[in-house]
Amino acid sequence: IGQFFNSVTPFASGGQPAQLYLLTRRGIDIGLASSVLLIKFIIYQAMIVATFIFFLIVGFPLLGHTTFEIKYLILIGFVINLGVIVGLVIVAKSERVAAGIVHVLLKPILLFVKKERREGIRENADSKIASFHEESVRFSGNTRLIWECVFYTTVQLLFYLSIPYFVLL
Template identity: 40%
Template sequence: MTRKNFWMLIVMLAVGMGIMGYELRQTNLRVLVHSLLHLKLGWLAAAVGCMCLYWLFEALVVRLLLHKRVGHFSFKNALRIPLIEQLFNSITPFSSGGQPAQLVALMKSGVEGGRASSLLLMKFVVFQTAVLVNFIFALLFGFHWLAGKFTYLSWLVIFGFVMHITVISALLMIMYWYRLTKRLVQLLLRPLRLFLAPARVDRWQTQMAEKIDTFYAESLRIKRDRKMLCQAIGLTLVQLFFYYSVPYFVLLALGASANFLQVLVLHIMIVMIISLFPIPGGSGGAELSFKTLFTSFLATNSQLVLALILWRLITYYMGMFIGMFALIVKPDPLETDK
């Protein structure tokens, strides 16, 4: 971890403590302590277990995508990848640090740089596809819950949906209309020459062309191995199911009665809203969305704040600290097939 990332970690922990302190300022501490002492630990353990299964299934996806491309890749090495990704996603804007951190972790595990980049491209396509499937499910079965009570949040959800459709469309264009996509990129960058140095624009164009070439080459492999692609998407859908289930078990731990489908759908929408905030971890937006959407499930504001704190500890801060541990764990040497 670089010094810059270390300080970002400290900043995000301080921001998190500040937000939690702000949320606690108007709570009845007696009610909050009573709720904390009477937590149903079995349900809380289920919430933690769901988060652990989320990382476990992502590790299975990593091993699946590396199958037949490298020697034996240990499960320990595979599990390090999502944990390190979680750490760097949590401390960088728009989760932009996760991809480079995974690349470094794979290369330190013995995976050649080109293959590691191809794996991450493939994993990105699989993850975005699974996210889109879940989001379409949420829109079909639960958007009316959101639109009926929280109009302003529904617009954020729609904007998030448009952004994800744009990303998927761009990926599909590269896969199926490679030359057209490169020409469109050149056309879109051309007006920038009026405002920026031509050398900088040329550099951006070269970098984007290289990324398009790399993704197109990997897409050919994806199309050849559709069985593996379907298996990876299936595992990722299960992975996301566990993640989206966490708030349900947090609510049960606080003694609330909740409809599983409704909580699942609302959490999918919260995650979509969080992805729009440039602040690492969606700090501020995540807390606001959670309190807004789950306020009707709990009897008091103190319980709602406690649910918010538990949810953020499990889905955000727990991964951050486990990721720090995974970062210092030495990977197993890559075994070559005999």
């Protein structure tokens, strides 16, 4: 479902929300579901960066004949992906940071909600953030599961990235 909605939405932005919706419809707590999706996304981004490092080492010298600006764009893309990973790890590890982000995002939404319901929404959000943080900590402590995710994500990327390679050939 994630790949499908990434393919049919602008900027590939619909995959994770669709997965989150499906998981919550199947009775999984939104805190647990969002934690799993965030950890999976962190692993995915980390494997993209690892793959990127490999290709930088192997292929960057081959770019010597290309324009100077392309090299900078490649390095800027690498730095952006690395920054995304660091930011996501901070959100996953720090309950305070995650709560701050959610509360900032809730402010404009709460303007359209009756005053009586606002506190209930904030408490519910705090409960889901606590659940999210508990699952993030529990998941990050399970190294076997993380390495399984790394393996399957690497295989996924290998297939995904080999398609343009073979089309190019």
